[in-house]
Amino acid sequence: MIETKILVTGGAGFIGSHLVDKLMEEGHDIRVLDDLSAGTLDNLKHWANHERFEFIRGDMRNPEVVAEAVKGVETVFHLAANPEVRIGSQSPELLYKTNILITYNLLNAMRGSNVRYLIFTSSSTVYGEAKIIPTPEDYGPLEPISVYGGAKLAAEALISGYAHTFGFKALIFRLANIVGKRSNHGVIYDFINKLRQRPDELEILGDGTQKKSYLHVSDTISGMLTLFEYFKNTNKTVDFYNLGNDDWITVREIAEIVTEEMGLNPELRFTGGVDGGRGWKGDVKFMRLNIEKAKKTGWRPKLSSYGAVRKSVRGLLLTM
Known part of the structure; x- marks a missing residue:
């Protein structure tokens, strides 16, 4: 079983809300942090009055919001991000704030907390135009060709650095197209x-x-939870898994x-x-x-x- 209490950032979004559903069904205490810029409360309305469910509407660009959200939490599933790959050519600044900055704020908040595990949803875009297909996790050098892919790779690097420095375990998923x-x-x-x-x-x-x-969201959630249970029993500080088809x-x-x-x-x-x-x-x-x-x-x-x-x-x- 996953340690409780669990924080799901971006839990009102597409993948996040499906993850919340599964974690609630398994009996965990769930706290969701979401600013509702990409998600909607309609995705979570069936849990609204449940005693094990808590929703915080807040912007992760505000460090105080994030610090409050991680209190009393042992596990964080970090799914909050701008999900649109194409926005990188239009607004790199927005991608920085909604992918890299919010991850930095989360990692800083975790330094003074009891969080033991961080699970992060990255992207296949970190590989760029891979010369090896199918592409394995140890492929390199990583050369993203979009600002979105670059932002995801930057977040991965920050997470790895913080995990090794500040003593928590981090599991990073590089996702195919989730539908x-x-x-x-x-x-x-x-x-x-x-x-x-x-x-x-x-x-x-x-x-x-x-x-x-393409990977169906149901297979994505089962993969995330199966691999997390496996990862907890390894001696690795940081590990990477592709989730695709x-x-x-x-x-x-x-x-x-x-x-x-x-x-x-x-x-x-x-x-x-x-x-x-x-x-x-x-x-x-x-x-x-x-x-x-x-x-x-x-x-x-x-x-x-x-x-x-x-x-x-x-x-x-x-x-x-």
Whole structure:
């Protein structure tokens, strides 16, 4: 069992709220810290009056808010972040504040606390354009091609430095593209919105050959909790795990699944993209993570990339 009390930063968001659901179901005392900039209380309303649930609305850019949130906590799942990769080309300052600065504030607050474990959701974008696919955790040198990826890598480095210096254990997950209900950004969400506005045509960023690995949020949560239990029993101060899938899927194939599930037959219009067919500047065109290290602990995804995408489309169509 995971030590209680547990703090989940970003717990009102897409992945965070699914994590809160699972931790509450397991009987833990949960405190959520979220400023609701990307998340919503609707994701947590079923726990609102539960005696083991506490919600703090606060901005992690304020060190006092973070210091208060970590009081009495032994384990922190740090999911708070700006989840939009594309924002890096528009506002690097915002990505710094909502990824690096908030992580720094959390780590500083942890120095004077009883926190023993920090679990951080990083991203496959830290690998950049990897020359080895599927990409293992020990791939290097890490060369992100987006400001988002750079911010995630900076947060990883801070966490590692603080863990080794100040005596807590840190587990870092490098996530593939995570999909499922409650998601409010990403290619599936965008396609559904576009088709609802114009059912006869679907604009697709890039040339459609972008190919990536997708993981359903249910498999993500099971992976995080399984690997955390395993990590606690190791002698490592910091460890890294990829969470993704063994297969991958193209943007065109995702578009075809979405249109099929919506019962539509639109014209697919590709923008052509930038830099050889990428959807945007900084978009990693081909991404598949090596998940053998995670699978050795007994975890493996139940849904393939294709299955994850189809289940996500069906879930979003019911809730969007």
